[in-house]
Amino acid sequence: MPALGYVPAATANAASNGLWSSPIETGLVGIHLNVFSDGQMMYYGAHVENSTANTKSFSIATLSPGQSFSVFPEAIDVGSFCTGNINLPDGRVLLTGGTSSFPVDKDENDDSPRYTGANLFATYSKGQTKLQKMPGNLAFSRWYPTNVMLNDRRVVVIGGLDDKGKPVAFPEVVNTRTGETRVLDRADLSAAGFSYPRSVKVADNKLVVLSRNEGAPYLLTTTGRGTVQTLNKEADIPSGPMASIGANSYLVAGSRGNRLGDKSTRIVEFSESRVKVANAANMVRARTYHELTTLPDGSVLATGGTDGKDQPSHFLDAELWVKSKGWKTMSSASLRRGYHTTAALLPDATVITMGSTRPTQTQAEIFYPPYLFNSQGIPKTRPTIESWGRIGTDDRAAISLVLKDNVSVKSVALIRTGAVTHQTSMGQTFFAANFAQNGKNITVNVSQNTSILPAGVYWVFVIDQSGTPSIATAVRVG
Numbered sequence: 001m002p003a004l005g006y007v008p009a010a011t012a013n014a015a016s017n018g019l020w021s022s023p024i025e026t027g028l029v030g031i032h033l034n035v036f037s038d039g040q041m042m043y044y045g046a047h048v049e050n051s052t053a054n055t056k057s058f059s060i061a062t063l064s065p066g067q068s069f070s071v072f073p074e075a076i077d078v079g080s081f082c083t084g085n086i087n088l089p090d091g092r093v094l095l096t097g098g099t100s101s102f103p104v105d106k107d108e109n110d111d112s113p114r115y116t117g118a119n120l121f122a123t124y125s126k127g128q129t130k131l132q133k134m135p136g137n138l139a140f141s142r143w144y145p146t147n148v149m150l151n152d153r154r155v156v157v158i159g160g161l162d163d164k165g166k167p168v169a170f171p172e173v174v175n176t177r178t179g180e181t182r183v184l185d186r187a188d189l190s191a192a193g194f195s196y197p198r199s200v201k202v203a204d205n206k207l208v209v210l211s212r213n214e215g216a217p218y219l220l221t222t223t224g225r226g227t228v229q230t231l232n233k234e235a236d237i238p239s240g241p242m243a244s245i246g247a248n249s250y251l252v253a254g255s256r257g258n259r260l261g262d263k264s265t266r267i268v269e270f271s272e273s274r275v276k277v278a279n280a281a282n283m284v285r286a287r288t289y290h291e292l293t294t295l296p297d298g299s300v301l302a303t304g305g306t307d308g309k310d311q312p313s314h315f316l317d318a319e320l321w322v323k324s325k326g327w328k329t330m331s332s333a334s335l336r337r338g339y340h341t342t343a344a345l346l347p348d349a350t351v352i353t354m355g356s357t358r359p360t361q362t363q364a365e366i367f368y369p370p371y372l373f374n375s376q377g378i379p380k381t382r383p384t385i386e387s388w389g390r391i392g393t394d395d396r397a398a399i400s401l402v403l404k405d406n407v408s409v410k411s412v413a414l415i416r417t418g419a420v421t422h423q424t425s426m427g428q429t430f431f432a433a434n435f436a437q438n439g440k441n442i443t444v445n446v447s448q449n450t451s452i453l454p455a456g457v458y459w460v461f462v463i464d465q466s467g468t469p470s471i472a473t474a475v476r477v478g
């Protein structure tokens with residue numbers, strides 16, 4: 001794949017519609033995609049030869065900017081479909097759950113459970129060729145779980161189907177260093193549905209979990225044995241994927257999963273007392289199975305998806321949402337990406353897409369957003385971060401950046417490195433930082449609020465007055 005920072009020269013309309021790369025072979029279907037601070041990716045999902053997914057198989061693959069892919073088979077008895085994946089503050093990826101059985105050609109009269117979960121509890125560290133199993137197991141097998149950061153060593157795992165194919169009612173809190181788990185057996189979340197429940201941390205030990213249907217949001221407390229309470233029932237939230245656009249604020253657009261496409265767009269603000277929903281202008285296309293990715297300037301890219309009909313139309317054109325302008329059609333990719341598609345930001349402010357409707361697509365594509373081009377389609381000069389440091393010893397201390405040139409800075413964003421699957425971006429956080437500029441020196445304030453800025457590895461992007469982002473520098477927030 002192209003090296004970090006590479007931008008192709010383009011035609012004039014790249015400045016308005018962006019540009020797609022040609023397909024890039026990645027060796028494996030990227031149904032789960034995790035990006036490390038330097039842009040290296042670890043992904044997994046299925047081999048082409050196992051596209052029926054009947055066989056338990058788990059291979060992981062890695063790809064770095066400027067290099068080619070590597071594939072590593074795993075000797076574990078778990079199907080690699082449909083785990084929960086999240087990036088941890090220490091740089092590891094945490095994998096939870098997965099597939100135990102997924103019979104494709106099942107006899108109609110066979111009433112044994114069709115899909116069942118696995119209890120994989122493992123991590124992956126950059127540079128390794130295999131997963132590291134945690135000392136313990138998950139308390140429940142989980143097929144399609146969501147992982148949410150609680151603090152720098154604890155993650156809550158929510159939802160999924162168990163080893164009998166039944167929805168798991170109770171979340172569990174896992175310790176990512178010791179492997180211990182604690183079941184929240186007073187927090188029955190069955191009403192939220194099993195499939196990657198959309199969940200947002202709103203305060204210490206408190207999360208809002210949205211139900212799969214357009215039902216009430218729930219407040220989950222993760223201390224002790226847990227509690228669940230219903231929040232404002234009237235909140236009208238579309239079923240679609242969410243993109244972080246500010247402090248506990250998300251753009252929700254379109255449908256998610258096995259539904260007809262939808263154009264509905266809302267801005268949803270989460271708090272522990274209520275969920276506030278504001279209407280926003282519709283998407284251009286009525287999409288489902290698409291991915292939303294937040295860009296460094298706070299805009300949101302929608303890629304792929306279908307109309308959700310029996311004979312689905314796949315959408316090759318992307319759309320870009322800008323708060324002041326709404327959605328606008330972008331240029332078209334060349335590959336179809338429906339169900340089992342992923343998309344993630346890279347530290348050079350481009351977006352990579354992987355996966356497909358059927359798990360056979362091993363080629364990725366990169367989208368170069370309009371902010372990288374001038375009106376002639378020539379790549380713009382970008383602001384450059386030459387060095388950085390912390391003002392103090394605390395890992396939430398302010399950050400000092402030194403720019404290469406004295407360019408006027410419009411905004412500074414912290415974006416958590418991405419871990420995505422099934423229209424779900426776990427741990428995603430966009431934080432528009434307060435900053436002060438003195439010539440080439442920028443001082444960036446870091447929030448002390450672990451709900452607005454959860455522990456993690458973040459990319460710091462500097463955006464100049466013309467909207468062009470730098471290549472990011474990576475910092476750890478504890």
Ligand SMILES: [Cu+2]
Pocket residue numbers: 081082340422
């Ligand atoms: Cu799936």
